[in-house]
Amino acid sequence: MDLLAHLAEGFATSLSPVNLMIVIIGVTAGLFIGAMPGLGSVNGVAIVLPLTFIVPPSSAIILLAAIYYGAMYGGAISSILLGIPGASTAVATTFDGRPMAQQGKAGLALIAAAVASFVGGTISVVLFTLFAAPLADLALAFGPAEEFALVLLAFTTFVGLGGDDVLKTIIMICLGLVLSTVGLDLISGQPRLIFFDQPGFYSGMSFLVLAIGVYGVGEILHTIETSKTAPQVTPARLTFGSLWLGIKEMNKLWRTMSFGSFIGFFVGMLPAAGATPAALMAYGLAKLMSKNPDSFGKGNIEGVAAPETANNAASTGSLLPMLTLGIPGSPTTALLLGGMVMWGLVPGPMLFIEQPDFVWGLISSLYTANLFAVLVNIALIPVFVWALRMPFTVLCAMVLVLCIVGGYAPSQKMHDVWLIAGFGAGGYLLRKADYPLAPLVLAIVLGPLMEKSFRQTLIAEQGNMMAFIERPLSATFIAISAVFFLLPLLKHFRRMTRRNGASERPAE
Amino acid sequence: MLMADRLIAVGIMALSAYFMWHATVLPIGWNGMTGGPGGGAFPFWLSAVMLVTAGAILIRSLRGKTAYSGNFFDLDTLRSVISVFIALVITIALIGWAGAYVALPLFILWYLKIFGKHGWVLTASLTFGTPVFLFFFFEVTLKILLPKGLTEPVFTPLYAIFF
Amino acid sequence: MTYTLTRRLAIVATASLALLAAPAAAQDWKPIKPVEMVIMAGQGGGADRLARLFQSIIQKEKLSSMPLLPVNKGGGSGAEALRYLLDKEGDNHTIMATLNSYYTTPLRTDIGVNIEEFTPIARMALDTFVLWVNADSDVHTLDDYVAAVKASGGTWKMGGTGTGQEDSLVTAMLEKEFGITMTYVPYGGGGDVAKNLVGKHVDSTVNNPSEAMGFYNAGRLRPIAALTPDRIAAFPDTPTMGELGHDLVYWMQRSFVAPKGMDPAAVAYYTSMFEKLSQTEEWQSYMSEQALLNEFLTGDALQAYFIEERGKHADLLNAIGEGS
Numbered sequence: 002m003d004l005l006a007h008l009a010e011g012f013a014t015s016l017s018p019v020n021l022m023i024v025i026i027g028v029t030a031g032l033f034i035g036a037m038p039g040l041g042s043v044n045g046v047a048i049v050l051p052l053t054f055i056v057p058p059s060s061a062i063i064l065l066a067a068i069y070y071g072a073m074y075g076g077a078i079s080s081i082l083l084g085i086p087g088a089s090t091a092v093a094t095t096f097d098g099r100p101m102a103q104q105g106k107a108g109l110a111l112i113a114a115a116v117a118s119f120v121g122g123t124i125s126v127v128l129f130t131l132f133a134a135p136l137a138d139l140a141l142a143f144g145p146a147e148e149f150a151l152v153l154l155a156f157t158t159f160v161g162l163g164g165d166d167v168l169k170t171i172i173m174i175c176l177g178l179v180l181s182t183v184g185l186d187l188i189s190g191q192p193r194l195i196f197f198d199q200p201g202f203y204s205g206m207s208f209l210v211l212a213i214g215v216y217g218v219g220e221i222l223h224t225i226e227t228s229k230t231a232p233q234v235t236p237a238r239l240t241f242g243s244l245w246l247g248i249k250e251m252n253k254l255w256r257t258m259s260f261g262s263f264i265g266f267f268v269g270m271l272p273a274a275g276a277t278p279a280a281l282m283a284y285g286l287a288k289l290m291s292k293n294p295d296s297f298g299k300g301n302i303e304g305v306a307a308p309e310t311a312n313n314a315a316s317t318g319s320l321l322p323m324l325t326l327g328i329p330g331s332p333t334t335a336l337l338l339g340g341m342v343m344w345g346l347v348p349g350p351m352l353f354i355e356q357p358d359f360v361w362g363l364i365s366s367l368y369t370a371n372l373f374a375v376l377v378n379i380a381l382i383p384v385f386v387w388a389l390r391m392p393f394t395v396l397c398a399m400v401l402v403l404c405i406v407g408g409y410a411p412s413q414k415m416h417d418v419w420l421i422a423g424f425g426a427g428g429y430l431l432r433k434a435d436y437p438l439a440p441l442v443l444a445i446v447l448g449p450l451m452e453k454s455f456r457q458t459l460i461a462e463q464g465n466m467m468a469f470i471e472r473p474l475s476a477t478f479i480a481i482s483a484v485f486f487l488l489p490l491l492k493h494f495r496r497m498t499r500r501n502g503a504s505e506r507p508a509e
Numbered sequence: 510m511l512m513a514d515r516l517i518a519v520g521i522m523a524l525s526a527y528f529m530w531h532a533t534v535l536p537i538g539w540n541g542m543t544g545g546p547g548g549g550a551f552p553f554w555l556s557a558v559m560l561v562t563a564g565a566i567l568i569r570s571l572r573g574k575t576a577y578s579g580n581f582f583d584l585d586t587l588r589s590v591i592s593v594f595i596a597l598v599i600t601i602a603l604i605g606w607a608g609a610y611v612a613l614p615l616f617i618l619w620y621l622k623i624f625g626k627h628g629w630v631l632t633a634s635l636t637f638g639t640p641v642f643l644f645f646f647f648e649v650t651l652k653i654l655l656p657k658g659l660t661e662p663v664f665t666p667l668y669a670i671f672f
Numbered sequence: 673m674t675y676t677l678t679r680r681l682a683i684v685a686t687a688s689l690a691l692l693a694a695p696a697a698a699q700d701w702k703p704i705k706p707v708e709m710v711i712m713a714g715q716g717g718g719a720d721r722l723a724r725l726f727q728s729i730i731q732k733e734k735l736s737s738m739p740l741l742p743v744n745k746g747g748g749s750g751a752e753a754l755r756y757l758l759d760k761e762g763d764n765h766t767i768m769a770t771l772n773s774y775y776t777t778p779l780r781t782d783i784g785v786n787i788e789e790f791t792p793i794a795r796m797a798l799d800t801f802v803l804w805v806n807a808d809s810d811v812h813t814l815d816d817y818v819a820a821v822k823a824s825g826g827t828w829k830m831g832g833t834g835t836g837q838e839d840s841l842v843t844a845m846l847e848k849e850f851g852i853t854m855t856y857v858p859y860g861g862g863g864d865v866a867k868n869l870v871g872k873h874v875d876s877t878v879n880n881p882s883e884a885m886g887f888y889n890a891g892r893l894r895p896i897a898a899l900t901p902d903r904i905a906a907f908p909d910t911p912t913m914g915e916l917g918h919d920l921v922y923w924m925q926r927s928f929v930a931p932k933g934m935d936p937a938a939v940a941y942y943t944s945m946f947e948k949l950s951q952t953e954e955w956q957s958y959m960s961e962q963a964l965l966n967e968f969l970t971g972d973a974l975q976a977y978f979i980e981e982r983g984k985h986a987d988l989l990n991a992i993g994e995g996s
Contacts, residue, residue: 047724047742050724050728051724051727051728051731051732140867141867141870141871142871143871144868144871144873145857145868145873184747184748185747185748185749185751187834187835187858187860188835188858189835189836190749190780190834190835190836190837190840190858191780191781191836192748192751192781195748200751200752200755200756200783201752202747203747203748203751203752203755204745204746204747204748204752205747322867326863326867326870326886326887327863327866327867327883327886327887328863328864328866328867329863332714335720335721336724338721338863339720339721339724339725342721342725342882342958342962343725343728343954343958345957345961347885347886347889347961348886349885349886349887349889349890350886350887350889350890350892351886351889351890352886413743453860457857457858457859460855460856460857460858461829461855461857461873461874463827463855
């Protein structure tokens with residue numbers, strides 16, 4: 002069989018001793034880069050890319066794949082241990098990962114994240130291997146209307162389930178959306194909301210700045226206040242026995258993980274969407290399908306597994322439009338795309354036919370990198386958990402330093418570091434006043450895509466609002482989001498009517 | 510607690526009004542020329558929703574329909590929170606002037622020795638270890654230069670060695 | 673009205689003069705710390721990709737004694753980068769990779785930047801524009817195109833990158849030349865635009881060849897006409913607008929500039945670095961694959977080119993009612 006022969010050949014190269022060394026180094030480097038709040042796969046790939054012109058291309062691809070996967074795994078580590086999502090893809094991981102760490106189950110959460118990432122990565126690489134070419138056409142069918150409908154769906158799967166104060170949730174969503182519009186209006190090409198005429202606002206407010214401010218600085222301030230003199234962080238214990246138990250625990254989560262993988266792969270494959278909406282949708286669906294949805298957000302292991310499978314699956318999925326259409330779905334894939342062009346490869350539909358060596362080499366590297374990423378990750382979990390046992394005042398100082406440096410690194414602007422301090426103070430106050438912070442962070446991630454696709458559709462369709470429901474794909478997504486949005490209301494309504502008894506059933 | 514809830518609601522209302530004022534620089538209505546809403550529409554109307562919702566919270570709070578009680582701030586520990594935050598702000602200001610490699614160690618020194626009351630061994634090792642780690646991790650490995658301010662010339666020989 | 677935006681011959685001539693005049697003092701100065709390469713665009717765009725290609729070649733060929741570190745400052749169509757460069761006055765370790773927003777952004781919004789004050793380093797290439805339609809479309813020639821757009825009654829969708837930038841200017845030029853109206857749909861990047869054309873979400877684009885090459889090779893896109901004076905080597909069968917009787921030419925410049933007041937010795941160093949870079953095999957083959965034109969230009973001639981282009985873009989923006 003052609004496919005297997007190609008794959009076997011790819012494995013033969015990627016499993017040579019030199020390349021194995023490269024994989025292990027790459028994965029470890031990626032893990033640490035990803036675990037640093039503010040840094041992600043994009044930093045790792047950017048550093049390695051120029052080196053790839055010096056080493057042979059086959060090793061270069063393996064190194065890139067290893068860093069890419071390593072950083073994806075690493076993102077969960079800072080989400081769980083510090084409660085700071087190191088990348089937007091890992092936001093959903095904080096929702097349950099952080100509570101688990103606070104309950105002293107950091108080790109279990111990290112294992113869950115690692116195993117889930119492995120499952121997600123593996124399932125999506127298999128899907129990639131089998132269906133890469135036909136799926137590219139599906140991605141093409143996605144225009145602005147479909148993108149808008151998809152973002153709406155990502156929003157409703159998540160927001161429709163919130164148990165917080167409704168008014169405060171609405172405020173936080175709006176605030177996030179408004180902050181996401183700061184900077185440049187893509188459609189008119191005009192700057193907007195440039196507060197105090199500060200040039201730093203031209204580039205907008207990045208998700209990372211908000212997340213590091215609110216979850217990093219804000220959380221530390223909050224912990225300092227609540228911890229009084231004797232700080233209370235349940236020390237995490239980890240033995241090899243518990244490690245094994247953790248892996249066995251994961252065995253119960255097959256349904257969540259396979260669901261997450263498929264959602265992750267398909268959503269990640271769509272050029273504009275990527276891993277963040279995928280992880281959120283997987284989290285929302287896991288909660289929706291769960292027997293006790295109330296345990297989510299309080300340290301449910303499923304709430305870690307679902308987004309982690311999805312974001313890893315999505316990062317594999319997002320390689321598909323890059324290779325077959327030449328469209329990068331994320332800054333990282335954009336860099337990889339640049340790398341391919343420099344190697345003299347032309348991404349596009351012909352790549353699979355003209356450059357099978359490269360494509361299959363890449364795919365087999367993905368398998369190898371994924372396998373080693375999970376092994377290295379699990380091996381390092383005790384180290385990460387040990388970090389949590391530092392005295393609280395030491396941990397706080399280190400995290401604040403990381404917040405400053407991590408906030409500076411992506412954009413290299415002091416402006417962003419000031420914003421982090423501001424968001425930290427604001428987030429601390431809002432949190433104390435029971436304003437939910439997750440919707441704020443979600444909105445700033447999804448906002449730009451939502452506004453852009455909404456307005457692109459209306460421009461293209463001469464202002465016809467019906468355009469969204471006239472197209473079959475977007476109509477389907479909008480219908481599903483309507484269901485997700487109404488479902489909790491319906492449940493609530495049913496509970497109300499049941500409580501009121503049959504006699505008082507409202508006329509409607 | 511009630512008072513804080515109201516103050517925050519008023520603060521959000523003021524912020525929304527400020528956003529709305531900023532958003533009016535671009536058209537906030539339906540743009541006839543290109544079709545679809547104008548560049549200011551999203552921020553303007555979303556801020557308007559925020560304003561109304563925060564108003565609703567304020568009204569709800571004034572009617573006493575919230576179940577809050579107790580103090581908003583824990584007065585015992587508020588001092589610590591404020592001192593950490595002030596230290597953070599001073600550190601950030603210092604980064605711009607004297608560079609990260611002066612400001613961050615000073616922050617760690619203050620936090621561990623004065624705020625955290627740790628021993629000298631731990632304090633010293635972290636105060637000196639962190640900048641070394643940052644230099645090798647960010648500058649040498651990731652090629653991300655941290656701000657150096659006045660201390661820039663000190664690093665010239667280091668660049669010559671490591672790059 | 674004509675829109676010829678370059679006078680190639682004059683420029684080539686001055687470029688060679690500038691090269692001859694490059695001072696020997698270039699050897700005296702060397703960067704003593706990593707050089708910041710500001711990119712006037714976000715990560716992953718065409719400008720970013722090119723800047724990182726330069727970085728890689730410089731590193732591989734050891735053209736610089738210190739590494740070049742790319743920093744993206746794409747906010748506000750490059751307004752952020754321009755303001756940043758303004759604040760870097762006298763800095764010998766900052767250079768900026770520019771594109772046409774180098775002129776259009778200060779023209780459209782008052783950001784307190786006068787590009788005449790910056791120090792020109794080198795223009796590496798000119799990128800070309802081609803009018804594209806989906807390969808399934810009935811449009812085969814420029815006449816078909818004009819007829820189809822007219823028949824649509826203004827609902828013909830033209831996709832492009834951003835607003836008030838290159839693609840929308842070219843669209844406005846086409847509208848004016850042919851007396852047609854189109855619905856211009858702005859997207860975030862060239863790859864996104866090309867994908868939307870293949871997916872039939874828009875009806876035509878004016879992508880740079882490098883953005884559409886993959887789809888063209890796969891037979892998914894069809895070039896209608898090139899906005900160049902001569903045929904593009906990669907598309908020998910695609911006529912130029914000039915051949916079809918329409919004097920439409922538009923370029924995207926890919927240049928490097930430095931802050932105001934950079935030490936002349938440093939300017940000479942970077943100029944000679946890019947000169948060496950422009951002769952490397954990697955860059956030469958990249959240019960021919962991606963249909964870029966090798967138009968190396970430095971020094972005063974480059975500054976004169978920038979000022980001339982800015983004037984032309986001011987006229988263009990005024991003509992479409994976008995100027996400030």
